[in-house]
Structure formats: structure tokens, C-alpha cells
Amino acid sequence: MNIHGKTVLIADDDPDIQALVALRLERAGYRTILAADGQAALELALADPPDLAVVDWSMPRLDGIELTRALRAHASTASMPVLMLTARAAETDAEVGYEAGVDAYLEKPFRADSLRDWVHSLLEAAE
Amino acid sequence: MIPRRRRPLEADHLADVRRLDALRDEFVGLVSQELRTPLTSVRGYLDLVLDGSAGALTEEQELYLGVAARSCDRLQRLVDELLLIAHAGAGRLSLEWTRLGLTELVRDVLDALRPAAEERGVDLVLVSQGAGIVVADGARLGQLVETLTAGALVQSPPGSRIAVRADADDRRAVLTVSAPGSELAIPGSGLSLAVARAIAEAHGGSLEVSTHRGGTTATVTVPTHLNDLHQPEKEAA
Numbered sequence: 603m604n605i606h607g608k609t610v611l612i613a614d615d616d617p618d619i620q621a622l623v624a625l626r627l628e629r630a631g632y633r634t635i636l637a638a639d640g641q642a643a644l645e646l647a648l649a650d651p652p653d654l655a656v657v658d659w660s661m662p663r664l665d666g667i668e669l670t671r672a673l674r675a676h677a678s679t680a681s682m683p684v685l686m687l688t689a690r691a692a693e694t695d696a697e698v699g700y701e702a703g704v705d706a707y708l709e710k711p712f713r714a715d716s717l718r719d720w721v722h723s724l725l726e727a728a729e
Numbered sequence: 730m731i732p733r734r735r736r737p738l739e740a741d742h743l744a745d746v747r748r749l750d751a752l753r754d755e756f757v758g759l760v761s762q763e764l765r766t767p768l769t770s771v772r773g774y775l776d777l778v779l780d781g782s783a784g785a786l787t788e789e790q791e792l793y794l795g796v797a798a799r800s801c802d803r804l805q806r807l808v809d810e811l812l813l814i815a816h817a818g819a820g821r822l823s824l825e826w827t828r829l830g831l832t833e834l835v836r837d838v839l840d841a842l843r844p845a846a847e848e849r850g851v852d853l854v855l856v857s858q859g860a861g862i863v864v865a866d867g868a869r870l871g872q873l874v875e876t877l878t879a880g881a882l883v884q885s886p887p888g889s890r891i892a893v894r895a896d897a898d899d900r901r902a903v904l905t906v907s908a909p910g911s912e913l914a915i916p917g918s919g920l921s922l923a924v925a926r927a928i929a930e931a932h933g934g935s936l937e938v939s940t941h942r943g944g945t946t947a948t949v950t951v952p953t954h955l956n957d958l959h960q961p962e963k964e965a966a
Binding site for chain 1: 765776780
């Protein structure tokens with residue numbers, strides 16, 4: 603798969619983590635779009651659907667679960683891969699995430715190579 | 730006036746205990762979540778510097794940053810352990826039951842710890858008779874053995890020996906970790922034994938630590954669940 607030109611939307615209200623995720627993905631060759639809350643992420647995604655979204659769970663206005671459900675409800679983003687990147691580590695949390703429609707669930711703190719591998723394999727599977 | 734009928738005191742008490750358990754579980758979950766977020770930044774940005782993304786490092790800088798990164802990992806393990814203990818205490822530690830060989834499981838854990846043991850000059854010995862088949866959560870049981878053995882390793886002086894014994898008959902499996910040190914807990918943290926105990930109890934077993942002349946032995950006893958017909962997932966395993 604050619605990752606050149608693939609766009610990843612990153613939704614996280616923590617600017618340090620948002621920048622860290624963006625840096626790691628940009629160095630891997632992806633283009634990134636940033637959103638500091640779920641509502642902003644949804645508006646960006648609907649205006650110009652990215653190839654994949656990396657979403658935090660706890661965010662103001664619209665959390666990651668609500669965001670995922672909203673993305674799934676719109677035709678243009680219904681099949682877009684969603685990777686949830688969250689500090690919520692209870693065993694039931696991942697189930698809630700998958701039920702909402704996320705494709706992969708990665709816990710914080712995360713390893714840079716795990717993030718890259720997940721993004722790559724989700725994009726590959728979506729092709 | 731007809732007195733209002735009260736629920737028995739025991740029922741009230743039980744409801745209170747359950748409410749408190751749920752509150753504690755929720756609280757620890759939140760604390761764990763709050764701690765993970767700054768940890769993500771600290772570890773993530775340390776990695777960026779350590780992998781050379783911010784320029785070449787001197788050997789000394791790499792050494793110091795390596796210490797910070799390892800401490801970060803230790804902090805993350807502590808957060809994970811807190812969460813595990815809270816879940817186990819609230820009876821919400823879910824186990825994935827499979828049929829497994831106890832000796833093989835212990836051997837794998839000891840093999841992973843061997844480089845650290847060699848570095849410290851400590852001999853790790855597995856004493857086992859037969860395969861010792863049990864129905865258990867392999868990852869959790871491995872974590873238990875790793876926690877106890879790693880704790881013993883930290884306490885053991887160079888030239889000493891840690892013996893891990895694994896035996897099982899039809900009804901129960903017994904795991905012992907014997908070390909020459911006076912304590913099995915990792916220094917600065919009493920969480921390790923609490924983690925091991927929580928895992929043993931989640932399997933319906935127990936953990937006992939006895940100090941004797943020349944050392945300490947931790948003994949874990951768990952039912953093998955081989956003939957337990959009340960657990961459908963175990964029958965399928």
C-alpha cells in the first residue's frame with residue numbers, strides 16, 4: 603500500500619499527545635489534520651473525509667464514542683477506519699468502543715511502532 | 730401505627746459493601762486514566778529523543794534518559810497493578826480459562842527473566858515433576874510467577890539461588906518461589922505481593938509467604954479445575 607498522501611484525522615484534547623501522535627504519523631509519511639474535540643473532528647471529517655481517524659475517548663463537546671457513532675451514521679465516513687487511542691483501560695471499555703464502531707483499540711501509553719502498525723494495517727484492510 | 734418493615738441488617742450491609750466496592754473500582758479506574766495521560770506524554774517524548782529524532786545523543790545523555798524511560802515503565806506497571814488489584818477486589822477480574830502445562834508456563838517465565846538474573850549473578854532454578862496440567866488463565870498465572878520471581882530477584886545477592894517449584898496433581902497445583910532474601914516484595918512497593926495474591930484468589934486459590942532461616946518462600950496453591958463441571962468455558966477448554 604502506498605501511504606503517500608493518506609490523510610489521518612487526529613482528535614485529542616491534550617495538545618501534547620495530539621502533537622506526539624501527529625509527529626509520529628507525519629514521520630511515517632502520513633498527512634495529518636488535527637482536532638481538539640469531538641465536534642471539531644466530526645465537522646472536519648464530514649467536510650473532507652480523511653482516510654482514517656485516531657480518536658481519544660474523553661474529549662469535550664463530543665467524546666470519542668459519540669464521535670465514532672456519528673461518523674458511522676454518515677454515508678461519507680461510515681466505512682472510514684477509526685482507531686481509538688485512550689487512557690481508559692478497563693476491560694469493559696474496549697467492548698464499549700467496539701460496540702460504538704471503532705476498528706481498533708489502543709491504550710495509552712502507546713508504543714510508536716504499535717500506532718504505526720495499526721494505522722498501516724487498518725488502511726490496508728480498508729483498501 | 731404500623732412500623733415500616735425493614736430489610737434485614739445483613740442485606741443493608743451487603744448493599745453498602747457492594748456500593749463501596751463499585752465506588753472504589755470507579756475511583757481507581759479514574760486515577761489510572763488520569764495517570765496514563767501524562768505518562769503517555771513523558772514516555773512518548775522521551776522515546777522521540779532516545780531514538781535520535783531530535784538529534785544525536787552523547788553516551789551519557791542516552792544513559793540518563795534510559796534511566797528516566799525505565800522509571801516511566803515502572804510507573805506504568807504500578808498503575809496497571811493498581812487497576813488489577815481494584816478489579817480483583819471488586820470481583821471483576823475476568824480470566825480466560827485454558828488447559829495448560831504448568832511446568833511449561835513457569836519455564837517460559839523463567840527463561841524471560843534469565844538475562845536479568847545472569848546480570849545480577851543469581852541462579853534461577855526450576856524444580857518440577859511432570860507436566861502438571863491445570864485449567865487457568867495462562868497470562869495471569871504467568872504474571873503471578875513473574876511478579877514473585879522478579880521480586881525475589883531484586884532481593885537476592887549475587888551468587889545466590891532462587892528455586893521455583895511447580896507441582897500439580899488432579900486437584901491442586903502448588904507453586905513455590907524460594908529466595909535467600911528476607912522479603913519477596915520489590916523494594917519500595919508492596920503491590921507485587923498484592924498482585925500475586927489477587928491473581929491466586931481470582932483462580933480460587935491462595936498465597937502464603939513464610940520467612941524461615943536463610944530465606945523466604947512464597948507458596949501459591951490453586952485448584953486445577955480439571956474436574957470442575959460448573960464452568961462451561963473450562964469444559965470447552
